[in-house]
Amino acid sequence: MDVLELDGVCKRFGSRDAVHDLSLRVPAGSVYGFLGQNGAGKTTTLRMVLGILWPDAGTVRLFGSLSPDAARPQLAFLPEEKGLYKRMRVLEFLVFLGRLRGLDAGEAERRGRHWLERFELTEVADARCETLSKGMGQKLQIAGALLHDPRLVILDEPFSGLDPVNVELVRRIILELRAGGTTVILSTHVMEQAEQICDHVLLLHRGTKRLDGPLGQVRASADRTLVVDYAGDGAVLRALPGVRRLNDAGAHAELTLEADADPDAILAALVGHLSIRRFELVEPSLHEVFVRTVGEAA
């Protein structure tokens, strides 16, 4: 079952297409990565999903419903620009968010204390929000988003401002959510994090979908790469068959292969011309897929 369905969604700001003809499906229980450069249309898409903005065309269905109001109680959202009510106390802030999402005061407080403990914030439960560090504030916002056990959690750049220890803590919590059946949409432009967590990815570029699918499939669909560490005259690398693009650093070269290229033939062509220390056929990283896709589109 798909938690979120977008069909032909468009959004314009003045003369600019912020999102153009976007269709996608987010499967239940997955961690779905929204990838793209700044200005690619990620946040605008998320705002349309949340019902903060209305699409100019197309439909957005959350849990099968066209009405964002009906879906709101099952949603959680952590925006890219984080903020807190400075004068509120930490636990009081969580209780306020919990009550807004339908919990009674007692239950909101109980869950608030639970999440403060999970995020190692128990000691600051009675502190004013304005006294928290950036990382603590970030964790408090994530806790606030998860308070009401949502079925769909939308996290926009959840790792920004966190130290490595807290990045790992948040990563672990996201994976726990997935294990519990919660769907997570993760918007980021840090490919390494997406690669570690996401099952599915969507790559947006200038408001248009460039790639969409399970992570392994997306990576496999991209061109293969040969990594060659060598000594000798690298001129021979430029004349190899089946190589679409060469990135030669002198002793280290990365060769992007055509779909029908034969690595054995390439190795044979190199033997006798270069002293080869490493010859490895690798699947491209998400980062490489991203750079290539965006580069081609540009």
Place this chain on the structure above:
Amino acid sequence: MRRALLVARREFLEHVRTKGFWLSLVAVPFALVLALAIPAVDRAARPVLSFAVTDRSGWLLEEVVRDADRRDLARLLQRLDGAEAPSAPQPVLDLLGHWRAQPADARDRWLQELLAGTGNEADERAAETVDPRPETSPETSPEAFLTWWRSRTPPEVAAFAPDAWRARFHLVHRPDRWTPPAEARTNLAAERIFAWIEIPEDPVGSPRRPGAALDYTARNLTNRDLRDWFEARAGAVLERQRRREADLAPELWAWVSAPLDLEVRTLAGPRGQARAASTGDVLGQWGPVVFVYILWVSVLVVTQMLVTSTVEEKSNKLVEVLLATLSPVELMAGKILGIGATGLAIVGTWLATFAAATIGLPALLGAPSAVDLTALVAPAYLGAFLVYFTLGYFLYAALLAGLGAVCSSLKEAQTLVIPVQGILFVPLATMIPIARDPSGTLASVFTWLPPFTPFVMMNRAAQPPEPWVYVGTTLLLLASIGAAVWAGAKVFRIGILMTGQPPKLRDVLRWMAAPVGPTGAARPALATDRDADPAADGEAERP
């Protein structure tokens, strides 16, 4: 609605916890107390003004002192006579006993004769033979009382007769003694005395030859207390003297100089019977003006709080989190309700203070019982105030919440709200003219202009218009509030997510015209929508 109330509660608590709220709460009562306390403190701290007199006439000063004593004592005795448990030094109470022993219509004359019979020479003799400061005696005779009275220091007199001239001024010489001008000038220059008064030989004059002028010399010309007092008392004595010299019968003189007796009457009761107008009637008619002013300050202050809060909400980056949970209209409604409740708490405190002050302070300050300030806080006025504060606040709050939502900084907001605040100044300008003519053309026209209706209807509360005017203007006001909330919500919905420069007026108008709803059949596409925050995904400014 539940979520809007939660937002309202949070807004209320947030404001209640600020120092600004408590300062607002106490500012007006503090100002009121200060306004009342300053004159009281000033009165209490007022220095005794010493003065010297060179009386070349040989009689006027003595008469002035005698006349002033007679007035002060008459007033004091009347006050003590009306008190349940008169409190004063024993000699005064003894004098009260003698005074009460006289027939009621002969008491003034008895006092006059007492003072006339004990001139300053007798007083001087008494001073030599009688203990000048007997605080208690078995029974102080009236004559001995006068000796006691004249030997009191100003603070001693002030303790039981603060308005008496002997409590406020100090004549540095005995009235029958002549102060040499050179000595007076020296003392004046050295600031040992406050003023020096010279009485000419013939201050009375005749019908063909006006009396010579008195000279009043002082360094301080702003403090007129002594000058006004002496002028009034000496004027009265001279008038009496001229009457005597003209041989006018007292009855004839009383008739000639009698002031016009104009009794002000008003209509009251269900049948509109005429009756004498009281101070309360006059104050009651000015009461609405006070309420209009409080209403104006309240709406101005509370809507400004709303704008500030909206801009802060936008800048703290929580808006998106909230809008993922509740609708923009719920958020706006919550803010308006919460800040409205905050404002009502502040205004309620102001009103309670005002009511307590008008009811309790006159008695506390010893004002005459005829001054009935309670007419200022008639329940009808209080009720009308609460209704029109609520309606006026909602009208302006809906518009200003929308305006606040499109601003990214308080500076921007302050610029944008100037036109709205300009509208708010109109009822302030019409406040007095409408109070003078509550049924005039100005009042009738402005009553039907929704931005001014709450103020003008409050202004007309002393002479209320017909019931149909109340019904009609309230319906019109409610419709206007509905329209303002509709327009404000549409602007708020988009503006609250905007960054960068504020939109142009035509953008705002287009937002109002744009339909809101889900895509597909329920909502036509907006091909040129210049909607919220293109800064999303890192873009800096709107296109």
